[in-house]
Amino acid sequence: MIEGTLKVDELAALVGVSTRWIAKLQRDGIVPAPTKGEYPAQESITRLFAYFRAKGDGDKLDKLDSQRARLTKSKADIADFQRKRMIGEFVERSKVIGSIATIMATVTARLLAVPAKIAQRLATTMKAADAEELVRTAIEEALESLSQLEVVYRSRSSEQRPRGRPRGSRNGEASAEADGL
Numbered sequence: 001m002i003e004g005t006l007k008v009d010e011l012a013a014l015v016g017v018s019t020r021w022i023a024k025l026q027r028d029g030i031v032p033a034p035t036k037g038e039y040p041a042q043e044s045i046t047r048l049f050a051y052f053r054a055k056g057d058g059d060k061l062d063k064l065d066s067q068r069a070r071l072t073k074s075k076a077d078i079a080d081f082q083r084k085r086m087i088g089e090f091v092e093r094s095k096v097i098g099s100i101a102t103i104m105a106t107v108t109a110r111l112l113a114v115p116a117k118i119a120q121r122l123a124t125t126m127k128a129a130d131a132e133e134l135v136r137t138a139i140e141e142a143l144e145s146l147s148q149l150e151v152v153y154r155s156r157s158s159e160q161r162p163r164g165r166p167r168g169s170r171n172g173e174a175s176a177e178a179d180g181l
Helices: 008-015 019-026 041-086 093-124 128-147
Strands: 006-007 036-042 147-154 162-166
Touching: 006 008, 006 041, 008 019, 008 041, 036 041, 093 128, 128 147
Parallel strands: none
Antiparallel strands: 006 036, 147 162
């Protein structure tokens, strides 16, 4: 047991804090009030260490618990993402961008093929209604062909980008050609 009293600077030096902090702790009721400028040694030290222990343990436990909770949540999020990716709910951005580019290129090629396909028939048509019908039919055929487009992903090992192909194309080969246009 510690007997006697301690001046504020002695108490501060003993516990490793500033004299201003000791005064604040005294105002907060953590440290007993001094008598004639001196603090009761035993009671002051006991109360200070109890305060530090409670404050330190609580903060550390709170921080540790919150860090563990964050880690557990992060691990669960990663596992959920990996599961969704494996079952096909998520697709890599590069595959989506490649697919869109392939689709746009295919649409462009098939629609640009329409004039060449119908040019001769249009040349022999004299009526505007007949020409309109030929153009409409050719565009509908191109759109029907495009509606059958299926996006096929290649594995990373093949080092090829995703390509579009009409459903039912032979040998499982990917194709973005304008079939029959």
